Amino acid sequence: MALTTKDVNTLHSPVITIKDGALQYQQDAQPVLAELNMEMPAKSWTCILGRSGCGKTTLLRYLANLLADKVQWSGKLSTSNNTPLRTQVAYMAQQDLLMPWLNVLDNVLLSDKFSKKTQHTPSKTQQYEKALTLLTEVGLADKTQELPQNLSGGMRQRVALARTLMQDKPVVLMDEPFSALDAVTRYKLQNLAHQLLKDKTVVLITHDPSEAIRLAGQLYILQGQPAVAFSLTLPKAQTPRELNAESAILQQQIIQRLEQDYE
Numbered sequence: 001m002a003l004t005t006k007d008v009n010t011l012h013s014p015v016i017t018i019k020d021g022a023l024q025y026q027q028d029a030q031p032v033l034a035e036l037n038m039e040m041p042a043k044s045w046t047c048i049l050g051r052s053g054c055g056k057t058t059l060l061r062y063l064a065n066l067l068a069d070k071v072q073w074s075g076k077l078s079t080s081n082n083t084p085l086r087t088q089v090a091y092m093a094q095q096d097l098l099m100p101w102l103n104v105l106d107n108v109l110l111s112d113k114f115s116k117k118t119q120h121t122p123s124k125t126q127q128y129e130k131a132l133t134l135l136t137e138v139g140l141a142d143k144t145q146e147l148p149q150n151l152s153g154g155m156r157q158r159v160a161l162a163r164t165l166m167q168d169k170p171v172v173l174m175d176e177p178f179s180a181l182d183a184v185t186r187y188k189l190q191n192l193a194h195q196l197l198k199d200k201t202v203v204l205i206t207h208d209p210s211e212a213i214r215l216a217g218q219l220y221i222l223q224g225q226p227a228v229a230f231s232l233t234l235p236k237a238q239t240p241r242e243l244n245a246e247s248a249i250l251q252q253q254i255i256q257r258l259e260q261d262y263e
């Protein structure tokens, strides 16, 4: 029997809290991030904006435990389910990072090949069915045997989304996953990701204020040097929000705040 989206999203997603966080690369004289106080709610998207080079990817990579020996961190990073964050994250990058020699289905199955096997690890047949279900959900049921080079950018990011969901982690960290797509493809993929990741704690880095306003349950701007996090108040409407007059005002506020970093 094929697994449903509900089956693959059963893990309990945590609230992630940072208190007085500061981060510095080992070889640098100055910290990149300082006095960080952030709350990333469960079952919601936290969107992070900020000028190029302010430390967004650094923060995301630190949360994904990809910087362990390269940086010094001080402050508190905690999860509401008291499980180390590093064991709970899936990471989705700007580039799809698909293996060019593997077809779409095998690319999605690849994420499970490297994960630690436990007594709860699904059988090969179950994993195969799950991958097919996810590819159907992202609208690629007829592309399972294609190589990535034969897909459009939007299709490749949908494969990357299916691969991220395959990992079945409660926290999904996304670094500008939609930025290279045309406006309509981006809009559709935002909606799809919003629907499929609705039970996760999602952290999204974006350069696009309107994307953040559409998707965010919590919105931060990283600003200054070292960067601190400013929280902005969002419209009450449910996500994904339609862009309207209220969001246009917020968009203007975001741009004004971002401009301060270029002065």
Ligand SMILES: Nc1ncnc2c1ncn2[C@@H]1O[C@H](COP(=O)(O)OP(=O)(O)OP(=O)(O)O)[C@@H](O)[C@H]1O
Binding pocket: 025, 028, 032, 050, 051, 052, 053, 054, 055, 056, 057, 058, 059, 070
């Ligand atoms: N491995 C590294 N070692 C030392 N410094 C680094 C390293 N990676 C990034 N930096 C520095 O840390 C700062 C923040 O970089 P980061 O990539 O996090 O910025 P960003 O906000 O994600 O930028 P962009 O929006 O352009 O992707 C920059 O000054 C960068 O040069």
